[in-house]
Amino acid sequence: MSERAKLSPPDWWATSIIEMKPGMIRYRGYAIEDLIGRVGFAEMVYLLTRGELPPKPAARLLEAALVAAVDHGPQAPSIAVARMAMTCGVGINNAMxxxxxxxxxxxxxAGEQCVALFGAIAARLPEGVRDAAAITTAVTAEIDALKARGIRHVPGYGHRFHPLDPRAPRLLALVDEAAAAGAVSGLYAAIGRTIEDVVAARRGGKRVPMNIDGATGVIFAELGFPPPLCRGLFVLSRSVGCLAHAWEESQSDYRNKGPIPRDQIWTYTGPGPRNVPE
Incomplete structure (x- = not known):
């Protein structure tokens, strides 16, 4: 018999996240009635995923990252799918x-990929060394490693719609404020900006600005979130936009709304008309 098979029913789903019994709910030891009205949603996200309530500056940064990525319009596949699904008669949860x-x-x-990239660069720095020259050397080495693996695009930089993503500078400014106050190290903001500089130097001075994924990646890295968890944080953020668009579409009179208007037909690239063989 395996060790798992020997577990008692209470140990089968053992968790450090929630304790519950009739009349009592505690998250990570905190009574829900004490949390309600005292902490915000971003703080609850941090508490449940990290185990502790965040310091206020960390909570502010996390909330800023979550706010920044909620929506990017129907040209974003996630939003378009939410709207199309709603016109098929499914429930709002199905659309989301x-x-x-x-x-x-x-x-x-890309946010997850950015945090992994930033972490790999930080790991190349000699212990206790964080000067600009060392960061540039580490960034250059890691970008070379990406290129050697056949990765052409540095995650978190460039945007197919925005020449300069308007969300990134504001998020980085908030990181700078937190770093100046000693709330975060500022290392990953420096790494993020150095990546942009190194890539620009390799492109003859043509810059590829940091996008929303890079900027939120800086925040997630500064706050110490593991890379896989960062994709989940993006999902939490974008869920808000998916909900709003699904609800709005449900109020329209469209039924079975496809990705292109029905008076337009896709381009066919297959064989011309032909007869079925006898």
Whole structure:
């Protein structure tokens, strides 16, 4: 018999996240009635995922990251899918789930990739050394490593819609404020900016600005979130936009609304008309 099979029913789903019994709910030891009205949603996200309530500056940074990524319009696959699903007669939860399931490595996964990249660069720094020259050396080495693995695009930089993503500078400014106050190290903001500089130097001075994934990646890295958890944080944020768009679409009179207007037909690239063989 395996060790798992020997577990008692209470130990089968043992968890450090929630304690509950009739008349009592505690998250990480805190009574829910004490948390309600005293902590915000971002603080609850931090508490449940990290085990402790965050300091106020950390909570402010996390909330800023969550606010920044809530929506990017129907040109974003997740939002478009939420709206299309709603016109098919499904429930709002189905529409949200369908939308969230599109958030993968290409759409929605760059934040996780950024944090992993920032961490790899930080790991290249000699212990206790964080000067600009050392950071530039570490960034250069890691970008070379990406190139050697066949990775052409540095995650978190450039945007197919925005020449300069308006969300990134504001988020970085908040990180700078927190670093100046001693709330975060500022190391990952420095790494993020140095990546932009190194890439620009390799492109003859043409800059590829940091985008929302890079900027939120800086925040998540500064706050110490593990890379896989960062994708979940993006999902939490974008869920708000998916909910809003699904609800708005439910108020329209469209039924079975596809990705292109019905008076337009896709381009066919297959064989011309032909007869079925006898």
């Amino acid at each position: 789930a369908s939308a969230i399931n599109t958030l993968g490595d290409v759409h929605g996964g």
